[in-house]
Every structure is written in C-alpha cells, then in structure tokens.
Amino acid sequence: MKAKIIGTGSYLPKKILSNLDLERMVETSDEWIVSRTGMKERRIADDNEYPSTMGVEACKLAMMDAKVTPEEIDFIIVATLTPDYIFPSTACLIQESLGLKSAAAIDIQAACTGYLYALSIAKSFIESGVYNNILIVASEKLSSIVDYEDRSTCVLFGDGASAAVVSKNGPGLSVESVCLGADGEQAELLMLPGGGSRNPATQKTVNEKLHYIKMAGNEVFKHAVRRMEAASKQCLDQVQIKEEEVSWLVPHQANKRIIEAIAKRFTHLPSDKIFITVDRYGNTSASSIGIALDELMKTNTVKEGENLLLTAFGSGFTWGASLLKFTRNA
Numbered sequence: 001m002k003a004k005i006i007g008t009g010s011y012l013p014k015k016i017l018s019n020l021d022l023e024r025m026v027e028t029s030d031e032w033i034v035s036r037t038g039m040k041e042r043r044i045a046d047d048n049e050y051p052s053t054m055g056v057e058a059c060k061l062a063m064m065d066a067k068v069t070p071e072e073i074d075f076i077i078v079a080t081l082t083p084d085y086i087f088p089s090t091a092c093l094i095q096e097s098l099g100l101k102s103a104a105a106i107d108i109q110a111a112c113t114g115y116l117y118a119l120s121i122a123k124s125f126i127e128s129g130v131y132n133n134i135l136i137v138a139s140e141k142l143s144s145i146v147d148y149e150d151r152s153t154c155v156l157f158g159d160g161a162s163a164a165v166v167s168k169n170g171p172g173l174s175v176e177s178v179c180l181g182a183d184g185e186q187a188e189l190l191m192l193p194g195g196g197s198r199n200p201a202t203q204k205t206v207n208e209k210l211h212y213i214k215m216a217g218n219e220v221f222k223h224a225v226r227r228m229e230a231a232s233k234q235c236l237d238q239v240q241i242k243e244e245e246v247s248w249l250v251p252h253q254a255n256k257r258i259i260e261a262i263a264k265r266f267t268h269l270p271s272d273k274i275f276i277t278v279d280r281y282g283n284t285s286a287s288s289i290g291i292a293l294d295e296l297m298k299t300n301t302v303k304e305g306e307n308l309l310l311t312a313f314g315s316g317f318t319w320g321a322s323l324l325k326f327t328r329n330a
C-alpha cells in the first residue's frame with residue numbers, strides 16, 4: 001500500500017508587491033529582477049494574516065478537495081520557518097481553528113524543503129498503519145523576516161500557504177518515493193541569525209539587523225542546482241523510473257534560472273512540462289512546491305498514470321525529491 005495525496009489546497013494573500021514597487025524601495029530594476037530571477041511579482045500578507053491563518057485557508061480547500069471532514073484528520077504536520085510563535089506550534093493553532101479534535105499536531109523546520117520532509121513523515125505514518133488521514137501544511141510569512149533595505153534578498157521572497165491531505169485510500173497522487181538529504185556544514189550560507197536562544201532579541205541584535213534573512217546568494221545557487229539534480233535522480237533510481245517517463249517537474253520556486261539549470265540536466269523534459277509559479281509568487285519557501293502542485297492539479301491537465309517529480313532545496317542545507325503517480329482509481 002502506498003500513501004496518496006487525495007486533495008490539495010493553497011492560499012495567496014491579495015496584496016501584490018511588484019518589481020516596480022521594489023524599484024521605489026531599493027536600488028534595483030524590473031529588468032535586473034526578471035533577468036536574474038524570473039520574478040515579476042510576489043504576494044505579501046496583511047498585518048493580520050499569519051502562517052496559521054493562511055494555513056487554515058489552504059487546509060480548508062485541501063480537505064474540501066479530498067472530501068474529508070475535520071473529525072477524520074489524525075495528524076497535522078506544519079512546515080514553516082516563520083511560525084506565528086516559537087511556541088506553541090503553528091500546527092496547534094491551525095488544529096484549533098479547524099476543529100481537528102482527534103488530531104495530533106507538530107511543526108517541522110526544513111526551510112524550503114519543508115513540504116517534502118512533511119510528505120515523507122506523512123507517508124511513513126500512513127504506510128505503517130498508524131494513521132489514516134494526515135494534513136500536511138506549509139505556510140510562510142517571509143515578509144516578516146525580509147530586510148526591505150537589502151536589495152539582494154528583498155526582491156526574492158513572498159508569502160503564501162499550501163496544504164495536502166495524505167491518506168491510505170482514495171484516488172489521487174500516489175507517493176511512490178521521497179528522498180531527503182541535509183548538510184549542516186553550509187548552515188551559515190543561508191540563515192536568520194537572531195531570535196533563537198543563541199542570539200535572543202536585544203537592542204543590539206535589532207540594530208545589527210540579525211532578525212532578517214542573510215544569504216550568500218551565489219553559493220546557494222550552485223548548491224541548489226547540484227543537490228536538486230542529485231536528489232531527483234536518486235528518487236527516480238529508487239522507483240526505477242527513467243527520465244523520459246517523468247511527465248511533470250514541479251520544482252521549488254527559488255529562481256527561474258535555478259529551475260532552468262535543473263531542467264537542462266533532464267534531456268527529456270520540454271519546458272511546458274515544468275510547472276512555474278516563481279514569476280507570480282516569488283520564493284515562498286516551504287509553501288512553494290505545494291502551491292505549484294495545487295495549481296497544476298487544478299489545471300486538469302495531469303493524465304491518468306502520469307509521473308510528477310517534485311524537488312526542493314533550502315537552508316540547512318536541506319534538499320529532497322519525490323515521485324508521485326496520478327491515479328483516478330483508488
């Protein structure tokens with residue numbers, strides 16, 4: 001028995017931050033942003049929107065899509081690097097808002113690879129028979145940790161949430177395999193230095209801007225391409241599926257150039273089979289793969305038996321890939 005994604009949902013805040021808006025905030029240009037990242041605009045949460053509230057909206061849509069009730073959810077796993085609070089978990093806040101009375105709840109943190117880590121945990125719990133229905137959620141308010149005076153990072157990130165119901169039974173996307181990896185040696189290349197117990201908030205950490213994302217973009221770029229390619233190939237080997245049998249690539253939406261560099265390494269993937277949202281939403285970290293997967297499924301273009309390859313890379317470093325197969329028949 002393979003775990004299946006039987007419903008998906010996503011939520012994007014209404015407010016749009018365009019490249020032209022950014023031109024008025026820092027020394028940058030639409031031309032630079034589009035040519036270096038492929039991004040045109042991203043969504044920004046309102047002051048009263050949080051990862052929990054955005055996650056709730058994505059979950060409602062995923063549960064409706066899956067036709068499951070709140071009582072049927074056994075476990076909720078939330079992937080986020082921008083939780084509402086350090087504790088209690090965002091998962092508990094969502095559990096309460098949705099009335100998931102019989103669900104256990106936990107947050108996980110694997111940065112942009114969070115969705116795949118959550119999927120892997122859900123797959124294990126379903127296939128071992130511990131739970132029947134698990135809600136995986138990725139929700140990020142990256143605008144709360146972005147320095148809008150730093151042009152090298154502020155153009156990249158956006159807010160949003162995605163969710164999926166992973167179950168034992170039902171039609172949907174069978175989770176054939178998930179491969180995960182990590183390398184803490186490179187931790188300092190992409191991090192939020194302040195706010196944890198090593199550098200708790202003080203006037204000094206605020207003055208030094210330690211509560212904002214710090215990234216060595218160039219270095220991260222190279223690692224991202226290498227790791228996502230390797231994870232994807234490892235994942236295909238594990239299920240003995242050839243490159244040419246992959247119908248769709250749903251990559252983490254960090255940068256269009258990263259996606260193109262990975263696509264080049266897959267000789268059989270035409271560009272119209274690579275699902276892109278980075279132009280509209282920027283990098284929404286853990287949420288990005290789930291948002292893209294939800295939008296792809298809602299286009300109704302995925303056919304019976306088609307294979308979808310998901311891949312992600314993020315701070316840590318962490319990375320992963322997953323192979324999903326679409327089956328209408330349970």
Ligand code: ACO
Pocket residue numbers: 027028029032033036037111112151152153155190216217218219220221224254255258283285313314315
């Ligand atoms: N507008 C104009 N110029 C800029 C901007 C900007 N917004 N940002 C940087 N520049 C300048 C730099 O100052 C530099 O100028 P210099 O040559 O005079 O020093 C020049 O542009 C080139 O800068 P690079 O950093 O070399 O530009 P690069 O082509 O590498 O693009 C980018 C930068 C977009 C950040 C890219 O490196 C990238 O996408 N990196 C990976 C991001 C990523 O994958 N993150 C992973 C997950 S995120 C997570 O886990 C939270």
